[in-house]
Amino acid sequence: MNDKPAKKPSKYQARQPDAYGFIHYSDTEHSTWQTLMQRQLGMIEGRVCQEYLDGLERLALPEDRIPQLMDIDRALLESTGWQTAQVPALIPFNTFFELLASKRFPVATFIRTPEELDYLQEPDIFHEIFGHCPMLTNPSFAEFTETYGKLGLAASKEERVYLARLYWMTVEFGLVDTPAGRRIYGGGIISSPKETLHSLSDVPAHHPFDPVDALRTPYRIDILQPLYYVIDHLRTLHDLANRDIMALVHEAMRLGLFAPTFEPKQAANA
Numbered sequence: 001m002n003d004k005p006a007k008k009p010s011k012y013q014a015r016q017p018d019a020y021g022f023i024h025y026s027d028t029e030h031s032t033w034q035t036l037m038q039r040q041l042g043m044i045e046g047r048v049c050q051e052y053l054d055g056l057e058r059l060a061l062p063e064d065r066i067p068q069l070m071d072i073d074r075a076l077l078e079s080t081g082w083q084t085a086q087v088p089a090l091i092p093f094n095t096f097f098e099l100l101a102s103k104r105f106p107v108a109t110f111i112r113t114p115e116e117l118d119y120l121q122e123p124d125i126f127h128e129i130f131g132h133c134p135m136l137t138n139p140s141f142a143e144f145t146e147t148y149g150k151l152g153l154a155a156s157k158e159e160r161v162y163l164a165r166l167y168w169m170t171v172e173f174g175l176v177d178t179p180a181g182r183r184i185y186g187g188g189i190i191s192s193p194k195e196t197l198h199s200l201s202d203v204p205a206h207h208p209f210d211p212v213d214a215l216r217t218p219y220r221i222d223i224l225q226p227l228y229y230v231i232d233h234l235r236t237l238h239d240l241a242n243r244d245i246m247a248l249v250h251e252a253m254r255l256g257l258f259a260p261t262f263e264p265k266q267a268a269n270a
């Protein structure tokens with residue numbers, strides 16, 4: 001399957017906290033964070049949704065160094081009762097949904113190298129914190145994410161793969177049409193300077209969001225997305241959480257997957 005987390009070995013290794021829960025990074029790593037922050041802060045105005053900007057203000061992320069998870073936790077706990085959870089890398093769906101269901105968001109504690117600043121094929125700490133944590137300070141979005149985690153936890157293995165696609169097309173790579181124009185809310189776009197520009201350009205397809213369509217859309221995690229689903233309002237996600245999502249999953253399973261619009265991924269051992 002193309003949309004399972006990649007099994008290929010990564011050159012990256014997550015940092016472990018010391019006895020005081022503090023994670024140490026090198027000067028180069030802090031300066032990578034700083035470059036990414038400066039680049040993205042200049043880019044997001046007029047491109048990301050207001051709810052994200054409000055969340056970013058709430059988090060008050062440092063610009064010159066990689067933040068510590070305890071500092072992020074303080075802001076998240078205070079706004080929505082969420083917390084981070086330190087993880088080694090991309091984690092499997094079952095562990096992922098389990099964390100979300102308990103209001104903990106996985107953070108892989110390594111940062112990309114300067115060569116991969118604009119786009120990285122796996123989640124790093126800049127993606128998890130800058131990409132996802134601002135939206136998690138929004139009560140309605142946080143509630144949607146928690147509900148989604150609970151659904152994923154209760155789902156069968158096959159259903160879970162469908163749920164992962166809808167998650168991908170919304171929380172990771174979602175766009176929203178607002179009165180001010182089209183805006184980004186997906187964390188996978190916001191952490192990548194390259195995808196930030198690509199997602200709003202004429203290159204990819206933009207389809208009006210339909211949950212069953214999103215459930216049926218195969219994806220690859222390691223390329224700029226060829227297709228984005230656009231919601232009309234962030235409320236759409238919250239409303240979705242109050243619908244029978246599993247019935248939609250079963251409908252999607254009955255209809256089957258759409259043909260991919262991308263090249264298949266080369267097998268790691270090919």
Ligand SMILES: C[C@H](O)[C@H](O)[C@H]1CNc2nc(N)[nH]c(=O)c2N1
Nearest residue numbers: 089090091096106108123164167
């Ligand atoms: C459901 C889905 O594939 C999703 O994008 C997940 C999977 N595993 C992950 N693992 C980590 N560390 N961080 C993430 O954001 C995700 N996202």
Ligand SMILES: N[C@@H](Cc1ccccc1)C(=O)O
Nearest residue numbers: 119120121122123188191192
């Ligand atoms: N492509 C994202 C990271 C990412 C990889 C895979 C899944 C989700 C996010 C970035 O460059 O920031």
Ligand SMILES: [Fe+2]
Nearest residue numbers: 123172187188
């Ligand atoms: Fe993510």
